Amino acid sequence: MMDVVIDTPTRTFIQVTEVWVPEGGVLKLVEGSYGDLTAFAETSRGTEFAKGEGLPGKAWAEERPVVLKGFDGSYFKRTEAAAEAGLTSAVAMPIFDEDELKAVLVVLCGDDDARTGAIEVWHEEDGLLLLDDGYYGAAKHFEWVSQHTSFPKGQGLPGGVWVSGHPMLMRDLGSGYRFIRAESAGEAGLTTGLGLPVPVPHDKTYVMTLLSARGTPIARRFELWDARKARAGDNAALLVDGICAREGTLGDPDNAGNERRVTGFQGAIGRVIGTGLPVVQYGQAGLSAGYSTMVAVPIHKGGELAHIVAWYI
Known part of the structure; x- marks a missing residue:
C-alpha cells in the first residue's frame, strides 16, 4: 500500500457532527462535536425530533441517508441558529440494525469559496448506482461530473463498496486508475476517499x-475496523486498513504480528463494539495527541456488528 500524507488542516470540511438516538418515540442528542459554535450546540441540546420531523427525523422516517443543501424554507428546524453559526448544509445517515433504528448521525457544513470536499449518497436503480444527492462545497465542476456518472457493481469507489458490502478507502484520487472521476478529482484537489455501505430495511x-x-x-x-475477523472472542474488532497523516498506512494485513485489536468498551472503538452506537468525542483526554475530534460509525449486517469506520480531525 502507498503511504499518503494528509496535510495539517487550517479549516475542516465538516464543522459539526451529532449523534441522535431514539428514546421515548423521539430522537434525542447524546453526543456532538461543535468546535467553537457554542450557541448552535446549546440550541441542539434543547431540541428533539419526532419521526419525520427535521433532518434527523426525515432520515428515520424515510429509512435512507438524506442530504440537505439549503436550510431556508426547508424542513430543517434549527435554521436561525445554523445561519448565525455559518452552517448551510447537512447530511443525515441513519444507523439501522436490520429493522431497528440505532441512531442517526448528522454532519453539518458551511458554504464558502475555500472549503472543498464531498459527501455523497448513491442509491441503486436498475442495476446501477446513481447519485441520490451530495454536498461538494466549492468543488462545483466535480459536482457536475458526479451528477452525470453512474457505477455498476465493482466499478469505482461506490461500486466497490456495493459489491463487497464493506467500507473501503481509496488513496490518490486524482491519479488512481480505480477512481473513475480521477481527472476532475485532481482538479478539485481531492486526495482520499472513504466509502461505506448504509444498510437500511427492505x-x-x-x-x-x-x-x-x-x-x-x-x-x-x-x-476501518472489521468486527468479523477478531480471532479471540466475538466482542472485538481488528484494524484492517487506515490512513494517518503522521503514521502513513495503518492496519497492514501483512503485519499480522503487530495487529491492532480492540475489545468491547476498550476506548472509543470498544464503546461502539459494546453498544452498537456511533461515538463522537470532542476535546476529551482519551483522544490521541493532536486530534480534537473522533467519529466512529458502526455498520450492522445480519443482526450483528460487522464493521466500524472511524475518522479523526
Missing part, C-alpha cells in the same frame, strides 16, 4: 462516500 442499497481534500480535509486519520 433490502434497498445505499452507499455513502466522503472525499477529502488537503486544504479542507474531512479528516487527518481514517480507520
Whole structure:
C-alpha cells in the first residue's frame, strides 16, 4: 500500500457532527462535536425530533441517508441558529440494525469559496448506482461530473463498496486508475476517499462516500475496523486498513504480528463494539495527541456488528 500524507488542516470540511438516538418515540442528542459554535450546540441540546420531523427525523422516517443543501424554507428546524453559526448544509445517515433504528448521525457544513470536499449518497436503480444527492462545497465542476456518472457493481469507489458490502478507502484520487472521476478529482484537489455501505430495511442499497481534500480535509486519520475477523472472542474488532497523516498506512494485513485489536468498551472503538452506537468525542483526554475530534460509525449486517469506520480531525 502507498503511504499518503494528509496535510495539517487550517479549516475542516465538516464543522459539526451529532449523534441522535431514539428514546421515548423521539430522537434525542447524546453526543456532538461543535468546535467553537457554542450557541448552535446549546440550541441542539434543547431540541428533539419526532419521526419525520427535521433532518434527523426525515432520515428515520424515510429509512435512507438524506442530504440537505439549503436550510431556508426547508424542513430543517434549527435554521436561525445554523445561519448565525455559518452552517448551510447537512447530511443525515441513519444507523439501522436490520429493522431497528440505532441512531442517526448528522454532519453539518458551511458554504464558502475555500472549503472543498464531498459527501455523497448513491442509491441503486436498475442495476446501477446513481447519485441520490451530495454536498461538494466549492468543488462545483466535480459536482457536475458526479451528477452525470453512474457505477455498476465493482466499478469505482461506490461500486466497490456495493459489491463487497464493506467500507473501503481509496488513496490518490486524482491519479488512481480505480477512481473513475480521477481527472476532475485532481482538479478539485481531492486526495482520499472513504466509502461505506448504509444498510437500511427492505433490502434497498445505499452507499455513502466522503472525499477529502488537503486544504479542507474531512479528516487527518481514517480507520476501518472489521468486527468479523477478531480471532479471540466475538466482542472485538481488528484494524484492517487506515490512513494517518503522521503514521502513513495503518492496519497492514501483512503485519499480522503487530495487529491492532480492540475489545468491547476498550476506548472509543470498544464503546461502539459494546453498544452498537456511533461515538463522537470532542476535546476529551482519551483522544490521541493532536486530534480534537473522533467519529466512529458502526455498520450492522445480519443482526450483528460487522464493521466500524472511524475518522479523526
